[in-house]
Amino acid sequence: MRTPQLADTAGAAPHGLDDVIEVGGLRQKYGDFEAVRGISFTVPRGEVFALLGTNGAGKTTTMEVLEGFTPATDGTVRVLGLDPVRQQRELRPRVGIMLQEGGFLGDLTVAETVDLWKGLSEDAGRPVTLSGGAELPGRLTLMGRVRGVDRATMGALELVGLESKARVKVKQLSGGQKRRLDLALAVLSAPEVLFLDEPTTGMDPEARRTTWKVIEDLRDAGTSVLLTTHYLEEAERLATRLAIMHEGRIHTHGTVEEVVATSGDRIAFRLPGTAWTFGDLPVLDGVTPVLTYAGGGDGTAARSVTASSTASSTVPSTGPFTEVVYTLTGADTETRAHAALRPLMAWADGRGAALERLAVRRGTLEDVFMRVVGEQR
Amino acid sequence: MKTDVLHAVRLARLDLTLVARNTTVLFNVLLLPLLMAWMFTGAQGGAEVAGVPGGAFVLTGVPGLMLGFAVFINLVNSFTARREELVLKRLRGGQPSALAVMAGSGLGALALLLGQMVLLGIWLHRTEGVLPANVPLILLAAVLGVIVFGLLAAAFSGLTPNAEMAQITVLPVLMVMLLGAPIAFPLDVLPGPLGTVSGLLPVTPVVEMMRTGFLGADHFSSGGEALSTAGQWVAALPSIGIMVVWIGVTGLLARWLFRWEPRHG
Numbered sequence: 155m156r157t158p159q160l161a162d163t164a165g166a167a168p169h170g171l172d173d174v175i176e177v178g179g180l181r182q183k184y185g186d187f188e189a190v191r192g193i194s195f196t197v198p199r200g201e202v203f204a205l206l207g208t209n210g211a212g213k214t215t216t217m218e219v220l221e222g223f224t225p226a227t228d229g230t231v232r233v234l235g236l237d238p239v240r241q242q243r244e245l246r247p248r249v250g251i252m253l254q255e256g257g258f259l260g261d262l263t264v265a266e267t268v269d270l271w272k273g274l275s276e277d278a279g280r281p282v283t284l285s286g287g288a289e290l291p292g293r294l295t296l297m298g299r300v301r302g303v304d305r306a307t308m309g310a311l312e313l314v315g316l317e318s319k320a321r322v323k324v325k326q327l328s329g330g331q332k333r334r335l336d337l338a339l340a341v342l343s344a345p346e347v348l349f350l351d352e353p354t355t356g357m358d359p360e361a362r363r364t365t366w367k368v369i370e371d372l373r374d375a376g377t378s379v380l381l382t383t384h385y386l387e388e389a390e391r392l393a394t395r396l397a398i399m400h401e402g403r404i405h406t407h408g409t410v411e412e413v414v415a416t417s418g419d420r421i422a423f424r425l426p427g428t429a430w431t432f433g434d435l436p437v438l439d440g441v442t443p444v445l446t447y448a449g450g451g452d453g454t455a456a457r458s459v460t461a462s463s464t465a466s467s468t469v470p471s472t473g474p475f476t477e478v479v480y481t482l483t484g485a486d487t488e489t490r491a492h493a494a495l496r497p498l499m500a501w502a503d504g505r506g507a508a509l510e511r512l513a514v515r516r517g518t519l520e521d522v523f524m525r526v527v528g529e530q531r
Numbered sequence: 532m533k534t535d536v537l538h539a540v541r542l543a544r545l546d547l548t549l550v551a552r553n554t555t556v557l558f559n560v561l562l563l564p565l566l567m568a569w570m571f572t573g574a575q576g577g578a579e580v581a582g583v584p585g586g587a588f589v590l591t592g593v594p595g596l597m598l599g600f601a602v603f604i605n606l607v608n609s610f611t612a613r614r615e616e617l618v619l620k621r622l623r624g625g626q627p628s629a630l631a632v633m634a635g636s637g638l639g640a641l642a643l644l645l646g647q648m649v650l651l652g653i654w655l656h657r658t659e660g661v662l663p664a665n666v667p668l669i670l671l672a673a674v675l676g677v678i679v680f681g682l683l684a685a686a687f688s689g690l691t692p693n694a695e696m697a698q699i700t701v702l703p704v705l706m707v708m709l710l711g712a713p714i715a716f717p718l719d720v721l722p723g724p725l726g727t728v729s730g731l732l733p734v735t736p737v738v739e740m741m742r743t744g745f746l747g748a749d750h751f752s753s754g755g756e757a758l759s760t761a762g763q764w765v766a767a768l769p770s771i772g773i774m775v776v777w778i779g780v781t782g783l784l785a786r787w788l789f790r791w792e793p794r795h796g
Binding site for chain 2: 221222223243246247251253255256257258259260261262266270271273274275343
């Protein structure tokens with residue numbers, strides 16, 4: 155098991171014989187702008203590795219370097235032991251790529267698009283036979299030739315739930331349906347490594363779950379997956395390990411459990427009514443509070459504000475998405491959190507403060523994400 | 532190599548399918564040059580040009596126009612639109628090599644050009660009673676023309692920000708092709724230096740090779756004397772040389788300017 159850590163730009167990734175993706179000290183510059191600032195990680199065979207981060211964090215840039223679209227400015231990158239740019243010809247038949255958007259010819263039908271891609275793939279004819287020879291159950295065996303659409307094409311479309319759209323032009327598909335078609339194309343040649351750039355963006359909840367199932371089946375069949383996503387729930391469900399990127403750096407990585415554990419326990423509440431300043435709030439277990447904005451509901455971006463830096467500022471009481479949060483990290487956080495409730499209640503009683511929605515809870519991936527993003531603002 | 536050829540053929544077939552489904556492109560690429568050929572032949576009346584009937588002179592020069600429409604404009608549009616819609620990026624992320632992607636577009640354009648030339652040949656035979664004298668020379672001219680104008684299209688697509696702007700960026704090249712090449716008139720009607728420059732344009736050698744190949748006479752000079760097949764090849768050598776130089780020049784331009792995906796930021 156790898157130890158979770160707050161990563162910096164130093165240190166090469168540990169090399170393992172069965173690592174299908176190896177990234178060491180990767181830097182990527184566009185002119186004066188450094189999109190990726192020295193990141194390192196590895197992905198072992200059969201693992202789903204998720205890259206999380208805000209827009210502009212460097213996830214897609216990292217993905218594109220690994221896919222061989224652009225050479226790295228600095229650092230080492232290997233996929234299946236090959237250089238993605240110099241050994242592109244050997245590598246491409248062994249990887250599947252799902253772009254973040256677009257890339258379709260709108261005047262082709264869905265089936266024609268799959269047929270075209272099949273014709274351009276080395277392994278045309280065994281479209282959804284997965285790595286290791288496994289087949290997704292019940293996919294290819296049931297469907298025969300359907301009005302000019304061959305069985306392999308229908309199998310690929312069934313895989314992503316698009317079989318009823320086989321004869322529809324791609325330009326008539328919704329955004330979510332195009333993402334599903336993209337996934338079908340990415341898995342056509344039974345790749346050993348699959349790059350999925352925000353695979354479920356624009357999908358309805360049902361399609362999202364179908365897609366998750368496909369990815370899980372691929373993983374179980376031995377396919378390694380590098381995934382970027384904005385959906386933390388998606389990363390928690392699919393990823394064996396994940397990394398949170400921000401402004402071109404990896405700030406935290408490890409298994410989902412390891413990363414979440416770094417978040418500790420929380421005491422959270424809201425303070426409606428009377429205007430309070432941060433300086434009024436008590437210190438609990440040696441911890442000063444943080445005000446979090448979940449963002450989105452009032453049009454603001456998600457962020458955290460530390461009380462210590464704004465002691466004289468007023469704690470907003472009207473925003474429905476603001477919480478005062480104490481985060482306890484280190485050993486035995488659950489017991490310490492409960493112990494800290496006593497002085498908090500005493501403080502509230504003494505000042506006549508109403509602690510709305512008071513709760514003690516385990517940290518979540520979202521908390522870690524918010525902490526990483528907040529720390530950098 | 533075999534895979535590259537296979538991929539290029541499949542991509543060419545795709546291009547032809549898409550052209551057939553788009554009536555605007557179909558009109559611009561296929562019918563517009565033929566319509567212009569009809570207008571030019573009408574304007575020539577029955578007069579002789581460079582020793583051949585005006586109609587035959589124009590029709591054997593029209594492949595130069597077709598290079599402009601079926602190859603250059605068509606490919607600038609196609610490369611630009613596909614780049615902006617990330618189709619080129621998707622293709623580049625797949626198994627076809629860069630060479631196969633470019634060759635596929637070139638092959639599709641060549642098929643369109645040859646299809647038009649078959650129609651042109653039928654027209655030429657029915658109206659002027661002319662049968663092609665040297666088909667291999669005509670085919671070589673078509674292939675060289677498609678390579679040069681395909682590479683030029685790749686370069687120009689890099690200068691074109693979007694598919695709408697493609698209608699404007701292709702205009703300078705199209706105007707030079709229309710006015711500077713011996714499509715409807717011989718080069719010697721142009722004043723001295725202009726005639727020399729026009730002779731070096733990439734479309735001129737193609738038109739001269741086509742005309743010589745169709746009519747079996749020397750149309751590399753103003754003489755128009757009948758030539759044997761071997762004589763036609765020997766006379767074509769300087770034109771082939773000019774086209775080879777243009778392949779080098781346009782190849783460098785394409786390498787420098789062509790882009791697989793939209794610019795960042």
